[in-house]
Amino acid sequence: MKSDKVLDAKGLACPMPIVKTKKAINELESGQILEILATDKGAKNDLTAWAKSGGHELMDSSEENGVYTFFIKKG
Amino acid sequence: MPVNPMTAKEVTKKVINKEAFFILDVRNEGDFKDWKIEGENFDYLNIPYFELLDGVEEILEQIPTDKEVLVVCAKEGSSVMVAEMLSEAGRTVTYLEGGMKSWSEYLEPIKVGDLTDGGELYQFVRIGKGCLSYMVVSNGEAAIIDSTRMTDVYLDFAKNIGASITHVFDTHLHADHISGGRKIAEATGATYWLPPKDATEVTFEYQALENGNDVQIGNTKINIHAIYSPGHTIGSTSFVIDEKYLLSGDILFIDSIGRPDLAGMAEDWVGDLRESLYKRYKELSAELVVLPAHFMIIEELNKDGSISKKLGTLFDENHGLNIEDEDEFRKLVTENLPPQPNAYQEIRETNMGKISPDNDKQREMEIGPNRCAVR
CATH class of the missing domain: 3.40.250.10 (Rhodanese-like domain)
Known part of the structure; x- marks a missing residue:
């Protein structure tokens, strides 16, 4: 999947992945896609819930070797 | 600020x-x-x-x-x-x-009583998860029953009171938490006892815990007497300590009874569970103080934070001990059961020694309440 911006939040503990995601999303236009890389296990549930409550769309997520990748489309 | x-x-x-x-x-x-x-x-x-x-x-x-x-x-x-x-x-x-x-890992040690000739019995309350483990102390020796994976807590506690751990027991193969029994036995040279019927698939050496086994702790008269009481698992074993305390494992709790389904054998084990609760336990003294391996709700705590009640009181008050009709009993323990504990299959395999997840993974597997009971 193609993204407009990549946020590397690997190695960051909660709440930083979401704090940074929020900042990065603010810099995008509606409809653009942010790709997030994170290693915090809690990030998946929290990003999903956060995207939903903020009106954004979690388009895809995957995990490989302990690194989670998320694609969020700004609402 | x-x-x-x-x-x-x-x-x-x-x-x-x-x-x-x-x-x-x-x-x-x-x-x-x-x-x-x-x-x-x-x-x-x-x-x-x-x-x-x-x-x-x-x-x-x-x-x-x-x-x-x-x-x-x-x-x-x-x-x-x-x-x-x-x-x-x-x-x-x-x-x-x-x-x-x-919160999930914290253990609060509470003394529940004195034993004959100066021994003591401690209950370790895992307040966040509702797991209860025990330490019997006598004459510089200690036994641990149903230990959690936070083994340092028991090792430090024993050291502080000047006791060396000589025996470690699990009343059954646990499905809700990872046992620290084997680790403690390895660290101290203590004997690790498991009911053989629960241990058919374990990958390590253990001492077979069977009906009628008596184990002495210290050189005084404190004995741990094993009573075979299947139902939660097929090997579940209870202990009478010092002829005063009944460690009921996951068979009988204060306000609930054990569920028979966590090893996938609910229908088969209902009869065992009923026999353990309604026959074997009935034959014991009503004066025994019941010390279970779990609590479910915070209202079960006594004033000092411990969890215990006399067996006679439980026969009067515990709903699970007062179901005359066998079909009704079967329904209670096999239908509408609460969700199963988080990762319970992986936890069972860890306790058998089949898998060895790292500390972070073990912590994650144990997240949530214990859910070993039916009410």
């Missing part, structure tokens, strides 16, 4: 003393609904931390100023952030050190 941490031990004290307390839980809603810090006089507000990134003004009204406020999250980080925001808004709050992770 810096905010101060509150430890799981301090929160435990508030639970035991039934203090009024306010918890702002900033985990997501699903996690909060599934499992939280329980206290009889605790009030709660659950707002995920990611809804508060722009500020806490909107929730200030809902946070009381007339009682202590604790901010809680999964691991600590988010609760520190929210606590700092509240502090900047002029509120005095604390956060839970180590988050729910440390």
Whole structure:
């Protein structure tokens, strides 16, 4: 999947992945896609819930070797 | 203004003393609904931390100023952030050190009684998860029953009271938490006892715990007498200690009874469970003090925080011991059961020695309440 911006939040503990995601999303236009890389296990549930409550769309997520990748489309 | 941490031990004290307390839980809603810090006089507000990134003004009204406020999250980080925001808004709050992770792992040792010739019996209350383990001490020797994976707690405790651990028991193969029994036995050279019927697939050496086994702790008369009481698992074994205490494992709890389904054999084991509870236990003295391996609800705590009741009282008051009709009993323990404990299959395999997850993984597998009972 193609993204407009990549946020590397690997190695960051909660709440930083979401704090940074929020900042990065603010810099995008509606409809653009942010790709997030994170290693915090809690990030998946929290990003999903956060995207939903903020009106954004979690388009895809995957995990490989302990690194989670998320694609969020700004609402 | 810096905010101060509150430890799981301090929160435990508030639970035991039934203090009024306010918890702002900033985990997501699903996690909060599934499992939280329980206290009889605790009030709660659950707002995920990611809804508060722009500020806490909107929730200030809902946070009381007339009682202590604790901010809680999964691991600590988010609760520190929210606590700092509240502090900047002029509120005095604390956060839970180590988050729910440390709440799940905290053990409160409580003495439940003196034994003949100067021995003592301690209950280790895992307040966050509802698991209970025990230490029998006599003449410089100690036995541990149903230990959790936080083995240092028992090793340090024994060291502090000058006892060496000589025997370690598990009443059954646990499905809700990872046993520390084998690790303690390896660290101390103690004998590790398991019921052989639960241990058919284990990958390590153990001593077979069977009906009628008597084990001496110290050189006094304190004996641990094993009673085969299948039903939660096929090997489940209870102990009578010092002819006064009945360690009932996951067969009988204070306000509930064990569930027979966690090894996938509910229908087969209903009859065993009924026989253990309605026949074998009936034959024991009503004066025995029942010490189970779990509690389910915080109301089960005695004034000192321990969990125990006389067997006779349980025969009067515990619903699970008062179902005359066998079909009704079968229905209770096989239908409409609560959800199974988190990762219970992996936990069973870990306790058999088949898999060896690292510490982080073990912690994650154990998240949530124990769910070993039916009411």
